[in-house]
Amino acid sequence: MPPRSTTRETAGEIGRFAAWLNIILCSLNGHELFPSFEPNRICLRCVSCQYETHGWTLNTVQRRQVPRAAVLVQHEALAAD
Numbered sequence: 548m549p550p551r552s553t554t555r556e557t558a559g560e561i562g563r564f565a566a567w568l569n570i571i572l573c574s575l576n577g578h579e580l581f582p583s584f585e586p587n588r589i590c591l592r593c594v595s596c597q598y599e600t601h602g603w604t605l606n607t608v609q610r611r612q613v614p615r616a617a618v619l620v621q622h623e624a625l626a627a628d
Contacts, residue, residue, distance in 0.1 A: 566596075566597070569595065569596050570596045570597065570598065573593060573595045573596040573598065574598075578593035578595070578596070578598050579593055579594045579595055580592065580593055580598075580600070581594060583599070583602075587604060587605050587606075588602050588603065588604050588605060589602055589603050589605065590602025590603070
């Protein structure tokens with residue numbers, strides 16, 4: 548005779564099955580995707596289930612610093628024309 552599962556194990560199995568069923572039903576009806584913002588990432592997450600898109604990673608782009616002397620030379624050259 549196989550050992551009987553405990554109530555906690557049964558509840559865990561039912562919970563996993565319910566989550567799986569929710570994902571399947573949500574997939575059939577269409578996910579309700581809303582943007583989710585993280586420090587270096589943006590993705591879309593479904594409100595009804597745990598579905599999440601791959602998303603986009605954000606890289607901070609630093610502006611190139613132009614030396615002040617170069618700006619002054621360009622300004623003077625334009626003024627002379």
